[in-house]
Amino acid sequence: MARLGTFSPSAGVAHRLLRLTGRAPPPSETVQTTHQDGLELATAVRAAQVGTFAWDVDRDVVLASEELTRIHGMQESEFAKTFDAYLDLVHPEDVAVVRHVVVEALRRPGPFLFDHRIVRPDGATRTLHTQGDVERDAEGRPHRLIGSCWDVTEPAEARRELERSLSLVRATLEATENGILVVDRAGHVVACNQRFLDLWRIPPAVSRSGEDRKLLAFVRDQLGDPDGFFRKVQQLYASPDAESRDVLHFRDGRTFERYSRPQRIGDEIVGRVWSFHDVTDRERALTAREQFLAIAAHEIRGPLMSIQIAVQSLQEGMMPSEVAPRLLEVAERETTRLGRFVDQLLDVGRLRAGKLELQLDAVDLVDVVRESAAQMRTEAEHSGSAITVSAEARPIGRWDRLRLGQIVTNLLSNALKFGEGRPVEVQIGSLADQATLAVTDHGIGISRDALECIFEPFERRVSARHYGGLGLGLHIVHSLVRALGGRVSVSSEPGLGSTFTLVLPLGGP
Amino acid sequence: MTERHRSVLVVDDDDDIRELLALVLGARGYEVAGAGDGMRALAHLKGHPPPDLVLLDLMMPHLAGDDLVSLLREDPALSDVPVVILSGDGAACERAASLPVQGCLLKPVNLRDLLSTVERFADGHARS
Numbered sequence: 001m002a003r004l005g006t007f008s009p010s011a012g013v014a015h016r017l018l019r020l021t022g023r024a025p026p027p028s029e030t031v032q033t034t035h036q037d038g039l040e041l042a043t044a045v046r047a048a049q050v051g052t053f054a055w056d057v058d059r060d061v062v063l064a065s066e067e068l069t070r071i072h073g074m075q076e077s078e079f080a081k082t083f084d085a086y087l088d089l090v091h092p093e094d095v096a097v098v099r100h101v102v103v104e105a106l107r108r109p110g111p112f113l114f115d116h117r118i119v120r121p122d123g124a125t126r127t128l129h130t131q132g133d134v135e136r137d138a139e140g141r142p143h144r145l146i147g148s149c150w151d152v153t154e155p156a157e158a159r160r161e162l163e164r165s166l167s168l169v170r171a172t173l174e175a176t177e178n179g180i181l182v183v184d185r186a187g188h189v190v191a192c193n194q195r196f197l198d199l200w201r202i203p204p205a206v207s208r209s210g211e212d213r214k215l216l217a218f219v220r221d222q223l224g225d226p227d228g229f230f231r232k233v234q235q236l237y238a239s240p241d242a243e244s245r246d247v248l249h250f251r252d253g254r255t256f257e258r259y260s261r262p263q264r265i266g267d268e269i270v271g272r273v274w275s276f277h278d279v280t281d282r283e284r285a286l287t288a289r290e291q292f293l294a295i296a297a298h299e300i301r302g303p304l305m306s307i308q309i310a311v312q313s314l315q316e317g318m319m320p321s322e323v324a325p326r327l328l329e330v331a332e333r334e335t336t337r338l339g340r341f342v343d344q345l346l347d348v349g350r351l352r353a354g355k356l357e358l359q360l361d362a363v364d365l366v367d368v369v370r371e372s373a374a375q376m377r378t379e380a381e382h383s384g385s386a387i388t389v390s391a392e393a394r395p396i397g398r399w400d401r402l403r404l405g406q407i408v409t410n411l412l413s414n415a416l417k418f419g420e421g422r423p424v425e426v427q428i429g430s431l432a433d434q435a436t437l438a439v440t441d442h443g444i445g446i447s448r449d450a451l452e453c454i455f456e457p458f459e460r461r462v463s464a465r466h467y468g469g470l471g472l473g474l475h476i477v478h479s480l481v482r483a484l485g486g487r488v489s490v491s492s493e494p495g496l497g498s499t500f501t502l503v504l505p506l507g508g509p
Numbered sequence: 510m511t512e513r514h515r516s517v518l519v520v521d522d523d524d525d526i527r528e529l530l531a532l533v534l535g536a537r538g539y540e541v542a543g544a545g546d547g548m549r550a551l552a553h554l555k556g557h558p559p560p561d562l563v564l565l566d567l568m569m570p571h572l573a574g575d576d577l578v579s580l581l582r583e584d585p586a587l588s589d590v591p592v593v594i595l596s597g598d599g600a601a602c603e604r605a606a607s608l609p610v611q612g613c614l615l616k617p618v619n620l621r622d623l624l625s626t627v628e629r630f631a632d633g634h635a636r637s
Contacts, residue, residue, distance in 0.1 A: 294599060298568065301597030305617035306525045309533055312620035319536050326532060330525050337525075382524045 073120030091117035127156040179276040224249040303334035372408040384421030395435030398508030415441035442497035485509035521566040547572025562631035591630040
């Protein structure tokens with residue numbers, strides 16, 4: 001191995017280290033160390049398992065201490081003698097880093113430090129921490145790079161393990177559907193995830209404060225029962241070991257489940273973890289299901305009663321003979337109504353399961369609309385709304401006649417139900433290879449909120465106290481139109497009425 | 510003195526039920542009027558003598574049954590008209606218990622129960 005030339009006094013500690021490990025020439029007169037000092041320092045350096053090196057930049061000669069060769073798992077004779085040869089010992093993924101650090105160290109005055117990995121001859125990877133400096137000549141040109149390094153594989157592994165654990169905790173925290181907040185016993189926010197901030201709509205300015213008190217003040221106005229909420233929070237902070245699970249209702253209709261339990265380090269309670277789960281959709285679905293069952297029962301009981309009273313009246317022979325045909329008419333109408341109701345339920349089942357079979361044929365849209373309007377005559381008379389049909393074109397497309405009729409009937413039925421006895425207009429047109437159909441009423445209209453979910457199943461845009469119906473008609477329309485390859489949209493002004501517009505490709509689905 | 514016809518007002522948004530009750534009760538000698546919702550019922554009541562009984566559905570457009578009951582009870586001319594709830598809402602009779610009404614029938618009601626209820630309230634009211 002090449003030897004390093006005489007150290008200048010300015011080499012300082014590095015010089016001493018090299019010398020004491022037996023790799024530097026004897027001290028020059030200017031180095032103020034004693035033999036005893038050197039022995040002690042050499043012992044200390046070995047004990048500390050610190051390796052030292054020097055690289056003569058001009059001659060490209062590397063000199064390494066015995067400890068450094070040991071760290072590299074090599075014999076003295078095997079160790080790199082040039083900078084490029086040293087790079088061969090570096091882990092391939094870290095070569096660029098080492099090269100960069102050295103280039104920068106040569107370019108700029110001042111010490112450097114960095115970590116890199118090496119690969120020993122037996123294949124083992126170790127991580128080294130290196131600190132060093134560059135000696136320069138009078139003109140500032142670098143002529144020697146010296147430093148020391150030691151094996152930090154175990155601490156680095158421990159640090160990486162800690163980073164992995166933290167990353168795991170952080171990723172888990174951010175991946176959960178729940179909003180999580182951890183507060184210490186002094187009321188400082190220790191951790192929270194983005195979901196928590198999103199759920200409670202907390203802006204960065206408030207979250208940055210890191211104080212639970214400020215978060216609580218911010219969320220207060222969102223709650224349906226802020227006083228009850230605060231009582232519970234205070235109660236839990238006053239009982240550090242208590243666990244709690246409850247439900248929070250918000251002014252805007254949202255519902256959260258809240259779970260809280262103490263945070264412990266060993267046996268010591270150091271804070272409290274709050275977990276919030278948005279169950280608004282689930283609650284709405286439950287409410288919708290309950291409402292659906294109640295309305296379904298209501299929708300069945302009405303026709304059943306009519307049929308029962310009609311049949312019993314006839315059985316008892318108490319009715320004048322001229323009334324009997326009218327009773328039978330009512331009973332028949334109600335039976336049809338029940339049949340339609342059951343069909344509707346079955347259709348929704350089929351549509352949701354994707355099991356709808358279409359019988360495609362050449363169908364005249366104007367014919368279908370006129371037939372549906374004729375079928376709705378009685379319903380129209382009862383509602384007080386007259387249906388007018390106008391056709392600018394006579395589109396004929398490849399559709400399922402029965403299903404198309406169902407679409408039109410549902411739209412007309414909807415328009416009559418909410419039309420407030422005002423006229424209902426149907427307009428048929430065509431646009432390139434598409435047919436258009438618009439059904440307009442001038443009734444109660446639809447609020448902006450209700451418009452968003454009007455085609456969802458079991459969505460009822462009106463209060464169940466006032467209007468019956470399962471809330472399936474428009475969902476069926478939407479699903480059938482899609483099955484026919486078309487689309488349906490709605491525009492509405494509350495109090496002025498609504499227009500449902502269908503666009504159907506003539507070529508079918 | 511001729512006997513006055515006992516009158517029943519059926520308030521229900523189901524056209525068939527209104528028609529059917531008009532036929533059945535009419536055949537029993539009642540004078541039956543119908544209204545499709547609470548607003549129409551109010552309009553009818555303003556233009557006619559108070560009925561002897563109101564058969565009232567709960568779920569209706571514009572003005573629901575329970576709201577109509579409140580309005581009737583506030584009106585001195587109508588405050589003592591018997592009201593019987595006739596509803597398909599499974600919880601109707603629980604709700605009726607907290608309303609100032611005289612009875613509750615859950616659809617589907619059979620003919621005998623319907624007639625006996627109508628007789629009890631309408632006839633009782635007509636005699637009083």
